[in-house]
Amino acid sequence: MKQFYSISIHGEFANILHIEKKDLFYNVIGEEIVEVADLPEYLKGKRSLYIVVTLDEVIDDIVTVPAVITSKELLKNYILKQFKESLPTKNILLNYHKISENEEESTVTYKVDAVNEDEYLQILSAIPDWKEIKSATINKFALLGMTKKCYDNHGKGGYFSVFTHGKTITVLAIDENNDLLFGRTTPNVLVNGNSAYLNVAEEVIQTVAYVKQKFRSINFDTLLISGTLSLDDSMAERLFLSTELKVAVIYPNTFISSLVHEEPQQFIITLGAFLVEKSDMFLPEKVYSLKQFDAATKILMFAAAITFVISSYFTLEAYERYEDSLERYDSIKNRLLRMVKMTHTYSLEELEKSYKHLEIAKKFLRNHPSDFLLKTKPLLELLPPLRYKYEDNDAKKAQFTLFFEKRFNRLSDLYEFQKKFVSKFQELNTDNSMQYREKTDYTQMKFKAEITNKTKTSPNRHARRRRR
Numbered sequence: 001m002k003q004f005y006s007i008s009i010h011g012e013f014a015n016i017l018h019i020e021k022k023d024l025f026y027n028v029i030g031e032e033i034v035e036v037a038d039l040p041e042y043l044k045g046k047r048s049l050y051i052v053v054t055l056d057e058v059i060d061d062i063v064t065v066p067a068v069i070t071s072k073e074l075l076k077n078y079i080l081k082q083f084k085e086s087l088p089t090k091n092i093l094l095n096y097h098k099i100s101e102n103e104e105e106s107t108v109t110y111k112v113d114a115v116n117e118d119e120y121l122q123i124l125s126a127i128p129d130w131k132e133i134k135s136a137t138i139n140k141f142a143l144l145g146m147t148k149k150c151y152d153n154h155g156k157g158g159y160f161s162v163f164t165h166g167k168t169i170t171v172l173a174i175d176e177n178n179d180l181l182f183g184r185t186t187p188n189v190l191v192n193g194n195s196a197y198l199n200v201a202e203e204v205i206q207t208v209a210y211v212k213q214k215f216r217s218i219n220f221d222t223l224l225i226s227g228t229l230s231l232d233d234s235m236a237e238r239l240f241l242s243t244e245l246k247v248a249v250i251y252p253n254t255f256i257s258s259l260v261h262e263e264p265q266q267f268i269i270t271l272g273a274f275l276v277e278k279s280d281m282f283l284p285e286k287v288y289s290l291k292q293f294d295a296a297t298k299i300l301m302f303a304a305a306i307t308f309v310i311s312s313y314f315t316l317e318a319y320e321r322y323e324d325s326l327e328r329y330d331s332i333k334n335r336l337l338r339m340v341k342m343t344h345t346y347s348l349e350e351l352e353k354s355y356k357h358l359e360i361a362k363k364f365l366r367n368h369p370s371d372f373l374l375k376t377k378p379l380l381e382l383l384p385p386l387r388y389k390y391e392d393n394d395a396k397k398a399q400f401t402l403f404f405e406k407r408f409n410r411l412s413d414l415y416e417f418q419k420k421f422v423s424k425f426q427e428l429n430t431d432n433s434m435q436y437r438e439k440t441d442y443t444q445m446k447f448k449a450e451i452t453n454k455t456k457t458s459p460n461r462h463a464r465r466r467r468r
Contacts, residue, residue, distance in 0.1 A: 003029075004048035004134070008142070008270040009123055011054070012036050015270045025257040028267075039126040050273040051136040053123050054168070058138060059083055059092070059114035060183050062099065067106040079112055091117035093282045099179065111180060113141075115282055124284070136283055137276050140170055140183040145275030146268055147224060148178055150250045157219035160211070160245065162204055163268055164229040169203050173211040175218050180280075182211050201235060205242045226250040226268045372400040372453055376434075378424055379404075379451070383417075401452045408445045418447055425451065 008015040018030030034042050043049065063082055069075050076094070083092055094114035101108045115138060127133060147161040153176060161172040173182035186203055212220060223245040229235055230249045240247045252264045252271060264271065346354075373380065373388075379402075389401040404421075408414040418440060425436050432454070439448035 002048075004050060004274065005043070005046055006050045006052075006270050006273040007043075008052045008139070008273060009036060009039075009054065009126070010139075014039055014126075015267065016042070017267060017270050019274070025255055026271075028256065028258045036123075036126050040128045044128050047132050048134055049127060049132050050134055050276075051124065051127065052139055052142040052269055052273040053120060053136070054139045054185075054269075055115055055119060055123075056187050057116060057119075058140075058185070059094070059112065061112050062109060063096070063112050064107045064109050067101065067108050075110075079110065083112075083114055093117045093120060093284065095280060095282065097179065097279060099181065113138075113180075113183070117284070120282060121284060133283070135273065135276050135281050137273075137281050139269050140172060140180075140185060141276050141280040142269045142272030143170055143226075144172055144174070144180055144183075144272075144280065145277065146226075146252065146272035147172065147174070147250060149255070149272075149275050150252055151222075151224055151248070153178065153222070157221040158215075159220060159222035159224060160208055161224045161250070162226070162229060164200060164225075164227040165266070165269070166228075169200065171204060171207045171211075173215065173218075173220070175215075181215055181218070200229065201238050201242070204229075204239060208243045208245070220245060222246045222248060224248050224250050227265055230265055231262060376402065376428065376451065378428060379421070382421060382424060399453060401450055404447070404449045404451070406447045408447065411442070411445060414440070414442070414445050414447055421447070421449065 002021045004019055004021075006017045006019055012035060014034050014036055016030075016032040016034060017028050018032075020027045020029050032042070061083075063079050065075060065078055069078055076096075079096055080092060080094060083094070092114045094112060096110045096112045099109045099111050124130070124133075124136060143161060143163050151159070151161075153159055153174075156176065158173065158175045158181070161174065163170045168185060168187050170185045171183070172180060175181050184207055208220075208223070223239060223243055225236060225239070225247060226249065236247045236249075239245075250268065252268070253259060253261075256264055256271065259267070383404050383406055385402045386405045387403050389403070391399045391401075406417070408417065422436070425434070428434070429436070435452045435454055437450040437452070439450060440446070441448060
């Protein structure tokens with residue numbers, strides 16, 4: 001079973017849910033409200049963190065971009081420039097996604113959401129170990145994730161999602177494709193006294209009317225409510241009459257097994273933290289770097305472990321082979337010792353007789369090409385032969401001829417090599433058993449030579465010739 005922590009940071013406090021996932025259900029096994037100052041100590045050693053941050057100032061706008069800008073980097077820089085002109089002193093983290101495309105004007109419209117990076121990172125600094133952050137975003141995207149999880153608008157029109165908690169109202173407008181068109185969080189709505197009911201309702205009604213006016217092509221038909229707003233039946237009735245939209249309550253009890261009745265309504269944003277899509281996250285570069293480093297470290301450790309296991313396997317296999325070889329060696333040695341004791345040995349007289357037979361046979365053995373090549377090995381190392389010729393018949397001793405050839409660019413080099421080659425031949429031919437033939441072509445600066453072993457005519461053949 002997978003366990004993780006879903007954390008909603010708002011102001012000086014953080015709501016923390018310790019959640020366990022089993023199959024398709026989520027079970028809340030722990031709930032805490034912690035001051036942000038105590039959050040680093042509380043989260044020390046805890047893993048798998050899903051973070052939601054509430055900010056007073058966020059950018060929610062629509063930007064039209066020339067269709068020719070298709071590169072992700074150029075597109076991001078173009079959008080970023082639009083906001084940096086209005087907020088030149090702030091670093092911005094932004095997300096964007098395509099809403100529509102105008103082929104006639106060659107433009108593309110994007111929904112853009114951005115936050116003040118410095119303020120956002122300051123809040124995230126309460127998280128002690130950033131590599132354990134699985135998701136980080138702002139409250140409206142947590143509400144969006146929860147809304148998509150609880151409401152299936154397949155085959156329907158656009159819809160609104162409204163969440164109220166304390167003095168804060170968040171309104172989302174979502175089209176028929178589940179794409180976020182608009183989001184607004186009003187942090188300080190007057191909710192005290194007899195006008196509380198009217199102020200909340202009026203804020204929602206005005207926002208709905210504004211969105212309908214801005215996105216006339218979208219047919220909105222449903223208003224989803226959650227948080228404290230869902231606990232007031234009269235409020236739902238007033239919204240229904242004023243907006244002419246079907247009103248429904250977000251009900252996460254279908255997949256949250258440990259919370260019943262209205263209990264989940266106070267945790268809508270915190271529960272939505274682990275339902276945020278990757279495209280709706282605001283993750284600083286440092287988080288990505290830490291995750292990549294952690295992933296690379298795990299891969300290297302895994303590779304090292306695999307290498308160790310494989311090495312251990314082959315080492316064990318080699319040791320087993322060594323043991324088998326040692327056993328075979330002992331077995332063969334013992335068998336040979338037994339054979340020596342049992343084997344008949346020849347006498348010295350019999351051995352001398354065998355030796356004389358070998359000496360007689362040796363006189364009739366003829367030379368082989370390898371004998372001649374072995375003798376001329378120093379010359380072969382100096383210049384490998386171009387080819388060689390072998391002749392043998394009954395009347396003569398076997399004759400071998402080596403053909404050498406090499407081309408030079410300078411006559412001096414040819415002369416030096418020829419001198420060296422002849423000198424080496426003379427060193428080898430001290431017994432005058434070989435014949436050297438010079439074939440060098442000086443006009444073409446090509447060294448050529450032939451070396452042949454000297455042969456002798458058999459005595460029997462000479463005798464026959466004299467008798468004739």
